[in-house]
Amino acid sequence: MEPKFFSRIAELLQAGQPAVLVELVGVEGPAPREPGARMLVFPDGHIEGTIGGGALEHRATQEALELLKCRNRTLLRTYELVDLGMLCGGRATLYYERLAPRVTLAIFGAGHVGAALARLAQEATPFKVVVYDDREERCREEVVPGVSPRHLPGFEPLPELPHPSYAVVCTDTHATDLKVVQGLLSQDPPPEFLGMLGSRPKAEKVRGLLREAGLPEERVGRLRSPVGLPIGGKSPGEIAISILAQLLAFHHGRLTEARASLGKTAG
Numbered sequence: 314m315e316p317k318f319f320s321r322i323a324e325l326l327q328a329g330q331p332a333v334l335v336e337l338v339g340v341e342g343p344a345p346r347e348p349g350a351r352m353l354v355f356p357d358g359h360i361e362g363t364i365g366g367g368a369l370e371h372r373a374t375q376e377a378l379e380l381l382k383c384r385n386r387t388l389l390r391t392y393e394l395v396d397l398g399m400l401c402g403g404r405a406t407l408y409y410e411r412l413a414p415r416v417t418l419a420i421f422g423a424g425h426v427g428a429a430l431a432r433l434a435q436e437a438t439p440f441k442v443v444v445y446d447d448r449e450e451r452c453r454e455e456v457v458p459g460v461s462p463r464h465l466p467g468f469e470p471l472p473e474l475p476h477p478s479y480a481v482v483c484t485d486t487h488a489t490d491l492k493v494v495q496g497l498l499s500q501d502p503p504p505e506f507l508g509m510l511g512s513r514p515k516a517e518k519v520r521g522l523l524r525e526a527g528l529p530e531e532r533v534g535r536l537r538s539p540v541g542l543p544i545g546g547k548s549p550g551e552i553a554i555s556i557l558a559q560l561l562a563f564h565h566g567r568l569t570e571a572r573a574s575l576g577k578t579a580g
Contacts (some may be wrong), residue, residue, distance in 0.1 A: 342403030368397040410488035420444045422507040423451040423462040425549035431457040471496040479506035498532045508540030525575040
């Protein structure tokens with residue numbers, strides 16, 4: 314790969330800008346370019362680089378735009394060029410890879426559950442984990458090794474989370490939970506996943522207060538609370554595992570399937 318493609322891809326990932334890398338990985342017979350030709354396709358349809366132009370490049374652009382709309386990361390397609398109206402009559406295989414920035418998991422609260430969740434997520438997920446807490450004594454390296462919690466007195470001002478981001482709110486009080494949830498739901502865009510620790514009565518109370526504060530129903534409906542899949546257990550570690558299971562199921566587009574599986578009787 315040419316150095317400029319490495320630097321351009323790194324630039325896009327750093328900026329959180331989505332795109333699809335398309336590479337010509339196989340050719341049989343006549344074709345517009347040789348294997349190794351690459352291009353980047355952006356959400357508005359414009360491209361950088363080329364795999365040869367013409368009908369093949371047009372089809373590749375359309376395929377890439379569809380890939381940007383789904384959760385799949387990669388795609389492999391082989392095209393008979395004559396079927397695309399290209400008289401050269403060869404065959405070309407294209408590899409597509411959606412360039413997606415690393416998801417940030419923001420945890421608000423470094424208490425027992427928050428710290429356990431951060432440790433598990435750091436160890437077992439692809440997420441970039443950040444932790445915020447209003448208690449300075451919790452903001453030490455040993456609380457979450459590898460993720461030094463950031464001191465955020467009074468949980469304000471809330472950081473502007475990058476896109477895409479997931480957030481879990483598990484502070485020490487209901488008041489600060491509400492404050493953080495309301496602030497996150499007011500961001501544009503809000504986190505793709507927003508969970509809050511607590512009971513069902515607490516969750517309903519918080520939703521009511523959010524409505525009273527003027528948040529539209531679409532935003533209020535984004536709050537997932539009680540957060541976590543109902544897998545049992547009340548220890549901080551068990552609760553953290555249930556939250557992480559829900560996060561991963563959501564991340565991989567399998568949340569509905571995970572819930573249905575939990576509802577089945579074990580055989």
